[in-house]
Amino acid sequence: xxxxxxxxxxxxxxxxxxxxxxxxxxxxxxxxxxxxxxxxxxxxxxxxxxxxxxxxxxxxxxxxxxxxxxxxxxxxxxxxxxxxxxxxxxxxxxxxxxxxxxxxxxxxxxxxxxxxxxxxxxxxxxxxxxxxxxxxxxxxxxxxxxxxxxxxxxxxxxxxxxxxxxxxxxxxxxxxxxxxxxxxxxxxxxxxxxxxxxxxxxxxxxxxxxxxxxxxxxxxxxxxxxxxxxxxxxxxxxxxxxxxxxxxxxxxxxxxxxxxxxxxxxxxxxxxxxxxxxxxxxxxxxxxxxxxxxxxxxxxxxxxxxxxxxxxxxxxxxxxxxxxxxxxxxxxxxxxxxxxxxxxxxxxxxxxxxxxxxxxxxxxxxxxxxxxxxxxxxxxxxxxxxxxxxxxxxxxxxxxxxxxxxxxxxxxxxxxxxxxxxxxxxxxxxxxxxxxxxxxxx
Ligand SMILES: Cc1cc2nc3c(=O)[nH]c(=O)nc-3n(C[C@H](O)[C@H](O)[C@H](O)COP(=O)(O)OP(=O)(O)OC[C@H]3O[C@@H](n4cnc5c(N)ncnc54)[C@H](O)[C@@H]3O)c2cc1C
Numbered sequence: 001x002x003x004x005x006x007x008x009x010x011x012x013x014x015x016x017x018x019x020x021x022x023x024x025x026x027x028x029x030x031x032x033x034x035x036x037x038x039x040x041x042x043x044x045x046x047x048x049x050x051x052x053x054x055x056x057x058x059x060x061x062x063x064x065x066x067x068x069x070x071x072x073x074x075x076x077x078x079x080x081x082x083x084x085x086x087x088x089x090x091x092x093x094x095x096x097x098x099x100x101x102x103x104x105x106x107x108x109x110x111x112x113x114x115x116x117x118x119x120x121x122x123x124x125x126x127x128x129x130x131x132x133x134x135x136x137x138x139x140x141x142x143x144x145x146x147x148x149x150x151x152x153x154x155x156x157x158x159x160x161x162x163x164x165x166x167x168x169x170x171x172x173x174x175x176x177x178x179x180x181x182x183x184x185x186x187x188x189x190x191x192x193x194x195x196x197x198x199x200x201x202x203x204x205x206x207x208x209x210x211x212x213x214x215x216x217x218x219x220x221x222x223x224x225x226x227x228x229x230x231x232x233x234x235x236x237x238x239x240x241x242x243x244x245x246x247x248x249x250x251x252x253x254x255x256x257x258x259x260x261x262x263x264x265x266x267x268x269x270x271x272x273x274x275x276x277x278x279x280x281x282x283x284x285x286x287x288x289x290x291x292x293x294x295x296x297x298x299x300x301x302x303x304x305x306x307x308x309x310x311x312x313x314x315x316x317x318x319x320x321x322x323x324x325x326x327x328x329x330x331x332x333x334x335x336x337x338x339x340x341x342x343x344x345x346x347x348x349x350x351x352x353x354x355x356x357x358x359x360x361x362x363x364x365x366x367x368x369x370x371x372x373x374x375x376x377x378x379x380x381x382x383x384x385x386x387x388x389x390x391x392x393x394x395x396x397x398x399x400x401x402x403x404x405x406x407x408x409x410x411x412x413x414x415x416x417x418x419x420x421x422x423x424x425x426x427x428x429x430x431x432x433x434x435x436x437x438x439x440x441x442x
Contacts, residue, residue, distance in 0.1 A: 004095040004099070014324070018324025036058075057389060084290070159232045165256040174222075177222075196226050278300075381394050
């Protein structure tokens, strides 16, 4: 059986590991990047607390000793269902069984101007770009004489108060308190505002009321301005325009306010609901004989989750493993089993010594403060791929704990890390593109 897996994220990688060295199964694992990305720690890369390499793991290294797994680093362009073929940038590959595990990307809800000017954090490279922008804004601020103009460089606005927004806001507030005043003694950091905006009533809305309440209190203690029930309408690179008519002046808008699935071409729109591909209880795409979808890209209705499972690493990993077991059953002529997610709990960290945990299994319990923060650290370090990465991350955290410093603030000032163009060339291209898009929308 020739199985193609698109995506070596949490779901695809766990599935491939389950099928590793299984007789009768040949696997082709395709990803557009060479490494598995540990998304929960992106915010620490963006705030100079961790190196990108310590939260990324080379996909080929995982399968060095595999007899049945081949890897291609290329981008999937389309699925030709009628021919059972996957088309990529570098060639076409036939399959008997196809598994789509392409995850999700940032959702700007159709606003092209936001898409080109706000900063996302959905990949390691985007986290690095965000770090670059944050550091360069402080460098630029040094040369701005007018205090009101300078404030725009210092102020950071984060849209979306889910775990990503909350964790990022907390980490930036720690930089403002401990590191930035020492690095930039010429700047007055009382002028630096950190805004956290969300259309819902409170931060971490999907967690328990205690966790939401604790998080809100911690954010207040850290001096983060929370504006809940607030929707961002537009952004021009300097003014964050709100639906209630308000405007926040800032050169940095970080967008953590929504995701949409990376649905490959060839999957009909009627199979997609809210940006996710509809699957049955076996993760099989509705109406197809041999295509499966797992992780963030999939939505499955179950008695426990009638609106689909949450887009979490724990769901993605368990669906990857479960589908692996089901495919093995299938090759042995045994019936597949129905999937359901066993929720063991959720957690978020806000800053040093401040975290929240909603434990569901083995018993229901709410933790906060230092205990929750330590639980979060231990769990996230243990989930990382690779012993070396775990050690490096842990050592970095220990260093930060005792030194109150974030040492990894390497940033490119004149050249982009991602292309040969200078930052100025990229900025002017972005502005031109945003102008053209907004003209086209009018
Ligand atoms: C900043 C952030 C923080 C998070 N924090 C947490 C947390 O604390 N706890 C938690 O449980 N969850 C967290 N999540 C969510 C969690 O990371 C996702 O639920 C999880 O990554 C989903 O796994 P996946 O395998 O479905 O997709 P992903 O992990 O996104 O993997 C998708 C893979 O597909 C590849 N791909 C996509 N399109 C193509 C293509 N066309 N061709 C080839 N390859 C392609 C990508 O390169 C990627 O490797 C966080 C997410 C983010 C962004």
